[in-house]
Amino acid sequence: MFTKKFFKTKDECEVTFELNVENAEQVVLVSEHNGWEPIDMKQAKNGPFRTKVRLPKDGQFQFRYLVDGSEWHNDEAADAYWANEHGGDNSVISTAN
Numbered sequence: 247m248f249t250k251k252f253f254k255t256k257d258e259c260e261v262t263f264e265l266n267v268e269n270a271e272q273v274v275l276v277s278e279h280n281g282w283e284p285i286d287m288k289q290a291k292n293g294p295f296r297t298k299v300r301l302p303k304d305g306q307f308q309f310r311y312l313v314d315g316s317e318w319h320n321d322e323a324a325d326a327y328w329a330n331e332h333g334g335d336n337s338v339i340s341t342a343n
Contacts, residue, residue: 247294247323252343258300259341263287265311265319266294275299277309284312301341308336 251260263275265287273295274284287295301307308328311319320327324337 248321248339250339250341252303257303259303259343260298260300261339261341262296262298263309263311263321264294264296265313265321267313267319270295270313272314274312275309276312277307279305279307279309287311301339303341303343305341307339307341309339310336 247264249262253260265273267273273287273289275287275297276282276284277299279299279301285297285299287297289295306326309321311321313319318334320335321337325340326338327335328338330336
């Protein structure tokens with residue numbers, strides 16, 4: 247799940263990415279917006295893992311969540327899903343306002 251926050255004075259969209267997964271030690275966001283470099287997500291006390299990212303407005307960005315270094319998860323609230331070169335799909339977020 248994610249939430250988008252648009253700014254009136256900036257050409258950015260602040261996105262809070264969130265994944266609720268039980269018994270996970272680590273969750274990272276992996277996205278094309280930064281060359282697919284993993285971003286650590288922090289877990290709220292007994293709650294979901296979260297991170298905030300600022301993305302350019304009017305774009306579309308592929309992403310996935312990697313749980314414990316081995317399980318890939320898509321976002322069920324994604325704006326779209328695009329096929330990837332590994333035979334699966336990537337989640338897509340649109341930052342059009």
